[in-house]
Amino acid sequence: MALLIFLSINIGHRWCQKYKLLLLSIHPSPQKFLVTRKELASDAGHLLENIIYLELKRRNNQVWIGKTSNLEVDFVVRNNKGFTQYIQVSQTVQNATTLERELAPFNKIEDHHEKLLITMDYDTGTYNGIKKINAIDWLTKTEE
Numbered sequence: 001m002a003l004l005i006f007l008s009i010n011i012g013h014r015w016c017q018k019y020k021l022l023l024l025s026i027h028p029s030p031q032k033f034l035v036t037r038k039e040l041a042s043d044a045g046h047l048l049e050n051i052i053y054l055e056l057k058r059r060n061n062q063v064w065i066g067k068t069s070n071l072e073v074d075f076v077v078r079n080n081k082g083f084t085q086y087i088q089v090s091q092t093v094q095n096a097t098t099l100e101r102e103l104a105p106f107n108k109i110e111d112h113h114e115k116l117l118i119t120m121d122y123d124t125g126t127y128n129g130i131k132k133i134n135a136i137d138w139l140t141k142t143e144e
Helices: 044-058 096-108 135-140
Strands: 003-011 014-026 033-036 062-068 071-078 084-089 114-119 125-127 130-134
Touching: 044 062, 044 071, 044 084, 044 135, 062 096, 071 096, 084 096, 096 114, 114 135, 130 135
Parallel strands: 084 114, 114 130
Antiparallel strands: 003 014, 014 033, 062 071, 071 084, 125 130
């Protein structure tokens, strides 16, 4: 049996149903489950974004969507200790245009909170202080 889940995200004073997820299979652990969409092959970037969002919530973080100028930051995250970070999610940034598009919102943010670019690319690194990390590595990272 499949369940349709709508996750509403607070964006300032209005609510947005950005994530429409189909829960297909439940893992024995209630904290882990498989999420997919009909357009999996053509929409892997949005699926990855959904997975990262769900993991952020599973880790008991407060999560918002950020806006700076006319650009959007995928996630503004605050943990229970008050630590804030900004996260952009992209399936890949191998294309220079995609990399530039994903980094643009970070370049508009003038504070010094951590900025992460999470992708399925195997290469990691930093871009002007912005950490690029592999999604699998981030997902399997244990809490400190």
